[in-house]
Amino acid sequence: MIELHGLTKRFGEKLAVDSLTFSVRPGMVTGFLGPNGAGKSTTMRLMLGLDRPTAGDVRIDGKHYQDLDEPLRYIGALLEAQARHPGRSAYNHLLCLAQSNRIPRARVAEVLDLVGLQAVAKKRTKGFSLGMGQRLGIAAALLGDPTILMFDEPVNGLDPEGIHWIRNLMKRLAAEGRTVFVSSHLMSEMALTADHLVVIGKGKLLADTTMAEFIRQNSRSFVRVRTPQPEQLRDALHGAGITAVTAADGSYEISGVTAARLGDLAAQHRIVLHELSPQQASLEEAFMQLTAETVEYHAHETPPPEPVAAEPVAEPAGAWGENWQQRGRGRSGEGG
């Protein structure tokens, strides 16, 4: 169990983490999602006591990180794959970590075996590929058999086989009753692994919800109907007990009814249809819309093409997604 309370971190003018309050619960995979530069890594460093918070605090099973007796037994963290001395062998890297936490030497070989690095255990990590480095980082995280695991972008640099492996590993660890906290900037990745979802943007909490709830709210499927006879269609729908939402462009968005049923209904009432199309908002789109206002680095100036699918997304989108296409925010860093 990790509890954040009003966690704030300011780097000079820039507010990297802005009063975050949420909990990471055991027995499930909690996804920590946000665009690049949203403050995910800073939040994780604050959790581990590497950065000092400007305000607020983090407790791990009720304790501050620096008060943990054998921290590797509580939390295993994969921060960045490169957090190691390249001249030291994989075995010795893990050995020095084990020794500082009274972990038996045999466990080192065990975790190396677990991540599939036993063949290169005695090799200096200088020559390791990104994927091997990631596996070594995961081995270090698992070293103390901790109750909480924290992974910062774990699938980075892994091949498909490795990605598959880490997904299953995270699920298995959570099923054993551990707390698994994993950050990513990829919604699609989270959709496959996470049970709970914490979304941040520009250091602020945007959503703290279960994955199922997020999907229910955001990947709404509906049928778009366009007609030159809107009055007649509305009456016909009303008569059939179907509620329709009028979209900004004058078309109707109808959920809970199949396109076939709507087509039949229109034919019955001799209403001309110009469009009858089932729509599905993808999670990726929902996430992008949710965080659009808070994206730190925009790739281009031109506004993105008209939203392909549903524009009314989750409730928070109204608050955070408003005027998201407007450019030229001040450079004050505070955002507005």
Add this chain to the structure above:
Amino acid sequence: MTTPYQATPYQAYASPIPVQSTGLGHALRSEWTKIRTVRSTMWTLGVMLVLVIGIGLLVASLVSSHTPTGTPVLAFGFFGVLLGSLPVITLGVLVISSEYSTGMIRTTLTACPSRSRVLAAKAIVFALIAFVLSTLACLIVAGADAGMITGSGIPSPSGSQWLRATVGAGLYVALLGLLALAVGAMLRHSAGAITAMLGVVLLPLLLALFMATQSLATVRTKLIEYSVPNAIATLYGIPMLSTGPQGWTPLWILAGVTAVALAGALFVINKRDV
């Protein structure tokens, strides 16, 4: 807690190994593993041994075939120690700065969140290694000097001369390395910290060389008196000037400076984000 796992949802995982508190001893073991498993340790200490012993024996063999000059017998170890201190300084800096340059420091501090303990463990392990090896090297050279430079009119070295030329020189080199470690912890940058330490060791004497004017005479004298080469020379009983710190005093001065630097390192390492 070793309650058996139940199938209830969100049953917290409990490791079968009991958690106990860790202390400095564990950090020391960890740092010992770290320092012996990187090549820079072997290289720098190897170069130190070659310089101290090699130059020491070379000078001893050259001097032994000439007539005595009145210089204390053990003093010929000076040249090797002056040069040999430089690789020890490099290692002192690297012990901490390499952690910052590689990102290892984050892994280290998640494993041991007490930063003071990490710094203390590093300092102790490094200082012990540096002291033992440099004292050993000085002992070999002093033994060679005493054995090879003999003859009529040459007084055999006294007990305090022996002590200063071996344990004293070894301590001085270890303290220089420890000062380098503190500077490395504060600057967190290998090249910067090594350069700063080279400046500390070499600059005062170099500056003094070019202060020929009368008005700067006092500054010049002080620079020479308190320069590192002069301090080592004093330990060997051949100070450049008859004024200034004598006997063991240079060692206590360096110990004081190193203590202040370590306190500064302790302060910043606890204050900073990593």
